[in-house]
Amino acid sequence: MKAESIRINSKRLNDRIQEMAQFGALASGGVKRLTLSPQDKAARDLFKQWMEELGLEIAIDEIGNMFGILKGKNADRCIGIGSHLDSVPTGGRYDGPVGALGALEVAQTLIENNVQLNSTLVVANYTNEEGVRFFPDMMGSLAHVKPEEVPNYLKAKDKNGITIDDALKEIGYNGGMKCGTLRYNHFIEIHIEQGSILEERKIDIGIVQSVQAIHWLKLTLIGKSAHAGTTPIHARNDAFYALSKLSCFARELCYKIKDQLITIGTIEVKPNVINVVPEEVVVTLDMRNLSDDKLKLAINQIENFIATDESFAHIKVSKEVLVNVPAIPFNENVVNAIDKSCQQLGYSSYKMHSGAGHDAQILATQFPAAMIFIPSKNGVSHDVDEYSSPEQIEKGANVLLHTVLHLDE
Amino acid sequence: MKAESIRINSKRLNDRIQEMAQFGALASGGVKRLTLSPQDKAARDLFKQWMEELGLEIAIDEIGNMFGILKGKNADRCIGIGSHLDSVPTGGRYDGPVGALGALEVAQTLIENNVQLNSTLVVANYTNEEGVRFFPDMMGSLAHVKPEEVPNYLKAKDKNGITIDDALKEIGYNGGMKCGTLRYNHFIEIHIEQGSILEERKIDIGIVQSVQAIHWLKLTLIGKSAHAGTTPIHARNDAFYALSKLSCFARELCYKIKDQLITIGTIEVKPNVINVVPEEVVVTLDMRNLSDDKLKLAINQIENFIATDESFAHIKVSKEVLVNVPAIPFNENVVNAIDKSCQQLGYSSYKMHSGAGHDAQILATQFPAAMIFIPSKNGVSHDVDEYSSPEQIEKGANVLLHTVLHLDE
Numbered sequence: 001m002k003a004e005s006i007r008i009n010s011k012r013l014n015d016r017i018q019e020m021a022q023f024g025a026l027a028s029g030g031v032k033r034l035t036l037s038p039q040d041k042a043a044r045d046l047f048k049q050w051m052e053e054l055g056l057e058i059a060i061d062e063i064g065n066m067f068g069i070l071k072g073k074n075a076d077r078c079i080g081i082g083s084h085l086d087s088v089p090t091g092g093r094y095d096g097p098v099g100a101l102g103a104l105e106v107a108q109t110l111i112e113n114n115v116q117l118n119s120t121l122v123v124a125n126y127t128n129e130e131g132v133r134f135f136p137d138m139m140g141s142l143a144h145v146k147p148e149e150v151p152n153y154l155k156a157k158d159k160n161g162i163t164i165d166d167a168l169k170e171i172g173y174n175g176g177m178k179c180g181t182l183r184y185n186h187f188i189e190i191h192i193e194q195g196s197i198l199e200e201r202k203i204d205i206g207i208v209q210s211v212q213a214i215h216w217l218k219l220t221l222i223g224k225s226a227h228a229g230t231t232p233i234h235a236r237n238d239a240f241y242a243l244s245k246l247s248c249f250a251r252e253l254c255y256k257i258k259d260q261l262i263t264i265g266t267i268e269v270k271p272n273v274i275n276v277v278p279e280e281v282v283v284t285l286d287m288r289n290l291s292d293d294k295l296k297l298a299i300n301q302i303e304n305f306i307a308t309d310e311s312f313a314h315i316k317v318s319k320e321v322l323v324n325v326p327a328i329p330f331n332e333n334v335v336n337a338i339d340k341s342c343q344q345l346g347y348s349s350y351k352m353h354s355g356a357g358h359d360a361q362i363l364a365t366q367f368p369a370a371m372i373f374i375p376s377k378n379g380v381s382h383d384v385d386e387y388s389s390p391e392q393i394e395k396g397a398n399v400l401l402h403t404v405l406h407l408d409e
Numbered sequence: 410m411k412a413e414s415i416r417i418n419s420k421r422l423n424d425r426i427q428e429m430a431q432f433g434a435l436a437s438g439g440v441k442r443l444t445l446s447p448q449d450k451a452a453r454d455l456f457k458q459w460m461e462e463l464g465l466e467i468a469i470d471e472i473g474n475m476f477g478i479l480k481g482k483n484a485d486r487c488i489g490i491g492s493h494l495d496s497v498p499t500g501g502r503y504d505g506p507v508g509a510l511g512a513l514e515v516a517q518t519l520i521e522n523n524v525q526l527n528s529t530l531v532v533a534n535y536t537n538e539e540g541v542r543f544f545p546d547m548m549g550s551l552a553h554v555k556p557e558e559v560p561n562y563l564k565a566k567d568k569n570g571i572t573i574d575d576a577l578k579e580i581g582y583n584g585g586m587k588c589g590t591l592r593y594n595h596f597i598e599i600h601i602e603q604g605s606i607l608e609e610r611k612i613d614i615g616i617v618q619s620v621q622a623i624h625w626l627k628l629t630l631i632g633k634s635a636h637a638g639t640t641p642i643h644a645r646n647d648a649f650y651a652l653s654k655l656s657c658f659a660r661e662l663c664y665k666i667k668d669q670l671i672t673i674g675t676i677e678v679k680p681n682v683i684n685v686v687p688e689e690v691v692v693t694l695d696m697r698n699l700s701d702d703k704l705k706l707a708i709n710q711i712e713n714f715i716a717t718d719e720s721f722a723h724i725k726v727s728k729e730v731l732v733n734v735p736a737i738p739f740n741e742n743v744v745n746a747i748d749k750s751c752q753q754l755g756y757s758s759y760k761m762h763s764g765a766g767h768d769a770q771i772l773a774t775q776f777p778a779a780m781i782f783i784p785s786k787n788g789v790s791h792d793v794d795e796y797s798s799p800e801q802i803e804k805g806a807n808v809l810l811h812t813v814l815h816l817d818e
Contacts, residue, residue, distance in 0.1 A: 088682075090680075193639070194636050195636070195639035195640065196644070212638065214638070226788075227603050227604070227764065227788075227790055227791060228670065228672035228674060228695040228697070229603075229621065229623070229670065229695070229697050229763075229765040229766070230602070230603045230604035230764035230765050230788065230790070231604065231670075231764075231788065232670075233660070233664070233670065235605070235788075238672075240656065240676065241656060241657075241660055243653070244652070244653040244654075244656035244657050244660075244673075245653075247649065247650060247653035248650075248654060248657055251642070251650055251653075254642045255642070261637065261638065261640075263637035263647075263685075264653075264687070265637060265678075265681070265682055265683045265684060265686070265687060266678065266682065266683050267649065267676055267681070267687075269674075269675065271499075272674070272675045272676070273674055273675065274625060274674045274675050274693045274731075275625075275674060276672075276674050276791065277672055277674070278673070278676075284683045286637040286638070286683055286684050288637070288638050322683075354638075354639075355636065355638035355639035356636060356639050379636075379639065379640065379644075381636055381639070382634075382685065383634065
């Protein structure tokens with residue numbers, strides 16, 4: 001059988017995705033599988049069992065990243081494929097597992113078809129991609145490319161004061177392999193789109209060329225609390241009113257600057273009493289753009305508004321940058337290999353950008369990488385209603401399989 | 410000694426205010442004395458002891474309102490004076506106690522000077538004026554004028570599920586007198602201004618002619634949560650952006666409509682995650698105006714904005730009116746008696762309105778009433794930094810004394 005004619009086993013892959021969804025299953029049909037939780041341990045254990053049954057060599061690194069290694073003919077070549085198994089608190093069944101189990105399916109298909117690659121193939125599950133329980137997100141892939149940060153990551157605490165180190169030991173995934181040991185010549189990740197571009201255009205596969213730049217800003221605005229019934233408007237120093245004006249300005253910026261996204265997602269008000277003018281507001285801005293320069297322009301405009309708008313005249317503002325990741329261009333060779341696979345398989349494809357962060361963008365800072373997107377129903381993600389059909393998942397995994405074959409040539 | 414020459418004992422009154430501040434004393438110098446708490450019981454006990462030492466007849470009603478009764482010559486006439494002893498969680502020493510202890514001081518001064526009034530004089534401490542532990546605020550005075558509501562009030566629960574009934578029994582202030590038994594011919598309350606008009610104008614006494622209308626509105630705005638990185642601005646249904654626009658519009662209304670105040674004091678956002686567009690915002694609007702008609706206009710404009718602004722186009726809004734109190738005009742005779750007293754005492758005075766709610770405004774719905782304001786340093790209240798000087802308090806109590814004498818003529 002010629003390699004170009006082989007296909008993944010759609011039923012097996014889709015059954016495994018549904019089987020994995022039992023761990024942390026919510027009544028709503030979604031999943032709560034926070035990283036390193038008992039539910040994540042159960043998911044990891046099954047993933048490890050499947051890899052062992054296939055004969056892959058198992059390696060766990062210091063941050064709990066899991067690898068199933070299929071040796072190739074040439075010890076100097078290595079292709080990584082995979083994603084993550086953790087979820088957000090009210091997450092879906094597909095964000096992560098499609099990539100991790102899709103990678104496993106590719107390895108199994110190669111083995112079953114007696115295809116031995118030149119490259120060693122690594123099937124990966126990265127720790128704490130979601131970043132809900134521990135900060136920062138994409139921690140496992142960050143540890144892979146910045147092993148010097150591992151001692152800090154191990155000290156990261158969840159809201160109950162449990163460290164990553166404790167949590168890894170608790171579930172037995174404190175591995176012995178040094179982070180960053182595996183050196184990929186290429187890395188490819190399948191993921192659900194988390195947007196509606198593919199669905200709207202009725203496209204099978206998104207070929208991801210880059211990930212947009214992200215800037216997370218935490219602002220603390222301090223005004224003065226005052227009695228709601230006795231303090232004239234002109235005498236108020238209202239931290240929430242200042243935020244309201246900033247929020248409206250941020251929306252205007254999104255209309256003015258191409259591809260600019262700004263989201264005010266978290267707001268805490270003090271004293272949060274019905275008849276007291278807010279003294280303090282702590283708020284986060286999630287700002288993204290495909291262009292580093294345009295994102296910088298938006299950040300400058302926000303800072304300029306705070307410095308000059310009258311609503312901020314007597315508000316004390318402190319800023320903290322939580323995340324600042326430049327736009328990540330993916331590797332042209334990997335992108336071309338995905339494109340070629342889509343053409344050979346007869347799938348429609350669309351070159352696009354990723355709005356969300358992914359392990360592949362972190363790994364791309366050291367290894368030639370790219371991503372394969374499959375459609376998300378209604379663009380929903382990080383939600384129990386997340387859905388991609390068995391056929392869409394099958395196509396994504398077939399593209400991954402053939403991309404691996406092309407990159408192995 | 411002619412009645413017009415008598416004066417209250419400033420040292421005794423101010424010492425008592427400071428002694429009262431020990432109950433619930435905060436390290437910051439402020440007071441936390443939530444209604445019917447152990448701290449409130451201790452304050453009540455001392456207040457009762459002082460009234461008993463003076464020979465006042467003690468009566469406690471079903472809602473825990475405390476009265477010290479000094480019989481007059483004419484059984485058909487009755488003047489009520491007083492305020493409250495409870496505080497907000499980080500309150501000051503003056504909001505409430507100045508009025509309750511000022512009333513006690515007036516009774517003591519009359520007794521010491523052998524002045525027997527025609528009217529019976531009632532010194533009052535009303536339960537739960539602040540409304541922090543139990544809803545609604547000004548509950549004691551409400552029970553006085555609406556005894557039919559007492560069974561409902563007794564069932565009101567604090568956040569730990571303790572009812573007013575339980576709390577009254579726990580501290581032994583579940584009195585036997587029916588609420589509303591005492592019928593005042595006049596009621597007068599001294600209170601700190603809680604604003605800075607008197608201080609800025611260097612005025613001794615505020616003669617309060619009315620209390621502004623209050624409308625508390627709770628809004629729940631439901632949009633749709635979405636990924637901050639993948640959802641285009643035009644496809645968002647952002648509940649917090651809608652609130653931001655409403656907040657800016659509310660501020661414009663305050664500039665346009667005379668005497669209009671709007672405060673957005675409490676905000677809760679869901680899911681409150683940095684990279685998720687807010688799905689739900691629960692928010693309160695505190696709206697006040699001296700004019701009922703102008704307040705209605707403002708409420709209509711807010712409702713119209715919600716119904717027509719594009720930011721609310723796909724936001725589901727539910728409304729709940731928490732409080733709706735019309736403007737309360739005070740009694741002209743009582744206002745004139747306060748005015749005359751200020752003139753006789755040589756104190757500067759200023760006719761004004763109250764922005765805050767007070768027991769006197771509730772009692773004014775059945776009894777001719779008015780209020781005496783004394784200056785608040787920097788206009789601060791409901792805060793540990795609340796301050797009025799001993800001289801300012803002395804002047805307020807002397808005005809109360811002579812207002813009682815005039816109304817008794």
